[in-house]
Amino acid sequence: MIIPLIIIAKIVSFVSRVFNIGMGGTWPGEIALRLKPDILSILIHNIKEGVIFISGTNGKTTTTHLLKAILEKDGKKVIINKSGANLVNGVVSALLTECDFFGKLKADYAVFEVDENLLPEVLKSVKFLKLKMIIVLLNLFRDQLDRYGEVDVIAQKWTKALQSLDSGATLILNSDDPQIAYLGIKSRAKVRSFGLSDNKDFVIKKEHATDSTYCPKCGHGLSYDGIFFSHLGIWKCFNCSFIRPKPEIISNLPILSGKYNKYNTFAAVLAARECNVDAEKIKSALKEFKPAFGRQEEFTIQGKKIKVLLSKNPVGFNESLKTVINGGARNLLIILNDRIPDGRDVSWIWDVDFEMIPESVSMVVSGDRVYDMALRIKYSKSQILNPKSQINPKSANQNILIEPNLKKALEIAIKGIDFGDMLYILPTYSAMLDVRQLLTGSRRL
Amino acid sequence: MNYKLTISWLYPDLMSTYGDRGNVICLLKRCQWRGIEAEIIPISLNLNNEKLGSSDLIFMGGAQDRQQSIAGEDFIVKKGPVLKNLIEKGVPGLFVCAAYQAIGNYYKPYTGDDIAGLGIFDLYTKHPGDQAKRLIGNAAAELNSKFKIPNTIVGFENHGGRTHLGKGVKPFARVIRGFGNNGEDGYEGAVYKNCIGSYFHGPILPKNPRLTDWLISRALVIKYRKNVELTSLSDEMEWQAHEFMLKRLGIKSLQ
Secondary structure, three states, X not given: OOHHHHHHHHHHHHHHHHOOOOOOOOHHHHHHHHHOOOHHHHHHOOOOOEEEEEEOOOOHHHHHHHHHHHHHHOOOOEEEOOOOOOOHHHXXXXXXXXXXXXXXXXXXXXXXXXXXXXHHHHHHHOOOOOOEEEEEEOOOOOOOHHHHOOHHHHHHHHHHHHHOOOOOOEEXXXXXXXXXXXXXXXXXXXXXXXXXXXXXXXXXXOOOOOOOOEOOOOOOEOEEEEEEEOOEEEEEOOOOOOEOOOOOOOOOOOOOOOHHHHHHHHHHHHHHHHOOOOHHHHHHHHHOOOOOOOEEEEEEEOOEEEEEEOOOOHHHHHHHHHHHHHOOOOEEEEEOOOOOOOOOOOHHHHHOOHHHOOOOOEEEEEOOOHHHHXXXXXXXXXXXXXXXXXXXXXXXXXXXXXOOOHHHHHHHHHHOOOOOOEEEEEEOHHHHHHHHHHHHOOOOO | OOOEEEEEEEOOOOOOOOOOHHHHHHHHHHHHOOOOEEEEEEEEOOEOHHHHHHOOEEEEOOOOHHHHHHHHHHHHHHHHHHHHHHHHHOOOEEEEOHXXXXXXXXXXXXXXXXXXXXXXXXXXXXXXXXXXXXXXXEEEEEEOHHHOOOOEEEEEEEEOOEEEEOOOOEEEEEEEEOOOOOOOOOEEEEEEOOEEEEOOEOOOOOOOHHHHXXXXXXXXXXXXXXXXXXXXXXXXXXXXXXXXXXXXXXXOOOO
């Protein structure tokens, strides 16, 4: 019997909302799964038109929110899971929160971001889904190796999971990421590809945080006409003649700043096209779109502007840095935590190109691993750096301040900027939740 | 006198998984800050092979299985003899994680044939099977007294293979917290001549500045055949990060 289960889940969800404990995204689902392991496949069949799963290292949350906005513009009712609640329990929680006491849902679409490691498990539990199913795969970068293992291991798991899909499913794949593109030729599902095509987006120098410059098919080194970032680019293999699939043309759309947001937008647009949303509606939805929390989210505190850019792995961090530096940033607060959602291993910060930060930028560093971050920044400078206890905007060379206490760090950073100037905060995942709580008084997403 | 060191970084594109670049940055900066000219030479499959022989210091890092197998044959056939010659001459090197395994005698996977290593370090590594736990976490160890620098080292380890030392090498350190070579005998890493193999990344050098300076110092001694006094640097931040990890692991500082 499913009704008592739903009641329990709804109570948990209600309690966590009322008491603001911020666990409502995962607890109800976790409890329901313990009591009824096949609950996902029961609930999901109540969705009317289709289910979209979005996975990849970077961009899941933004893409999920973009697609939701577009589908809603088209008059559809859409369920999504809470950001970060992207394990099976988060997906189940989202369904439980939205359904009535009989497990019925009034949704046309469900759009779920799924943890890359758990995509196979989720796909397995919806194997016999009779609905339209779309799987959007954004990219695979190095992220939390201690928790997830290596990029190649995930790619192998995905290949296996996608092979069991029937031809009714649609894969929306990033053709600029060789490993993602390769998934397309190994699956029976329909494939649609997105990618960048503007040569102006090429970076000249190959960046350091590169994971996949060898052919996923034959292991030979890949040749690139150009690289957009990390290992994403226009590539081909001269050895086995595996080439980048041509992406569909998407033009003339309003897009959030940052190259990675082009990818997120293009992925969402292709998924929307697959759901038969017309071009005008896509365009107007994108025009009105507001970023998801912590993804270029803006705050005003004491008349000063603050922007938060989640920076949780080398590629994401490099893109955040480029975005803020190109935007003329003069003040950064960098927060490094090493809790489970961040990854316990902080060695990845040495793969981030802090060297690109101009000498004139003032930095405050904080977080659980504040000293590791400070040390990384010290070694990004040509001059020997000495930490200071006070920010002095006049001294250009040595403006880094180390403050382990996040609340104090935030106060100092806000105090240090002029009115009208912007403080950019670059936190890891749990640090983003912490800083957001300080800024808004709520941990809820 | 102007000193100059050539630092060879083996397979930066293939074998650089856990922030390994940090080790190279650290060597480079600590030379430059002292006025020692330093150059990093990236050496990969078909890149700069001819320059390996003139290395004053060698670094090689960790890798994923696929990348490691791409590098494998090239490493044994093309780089092997040159590296052997350098290491026997006393040129210092640091080999982390997969690189540490690869300079040993062999690697025994849980399925399939043994994979030959370079055989410079007398050790072998065995993978205990896909059900066995990976050895993951923050770690600390006490350096072998050979280094004459009373010191703890801190880092992060993440490896499936268990390494066992033979008679031809000395342990690099003794584990205080964490697993080290195999989680059983209490040893971490190995030392042969002036070369170090270790499972510690984090990366290992930035938070263990004396170790970095030991490598630089050995490189200068071998190259210039005399003791070169290293200018002391302000390592306040390095020790803050080091001590933080010791404290987190509940260890009293040995400094």
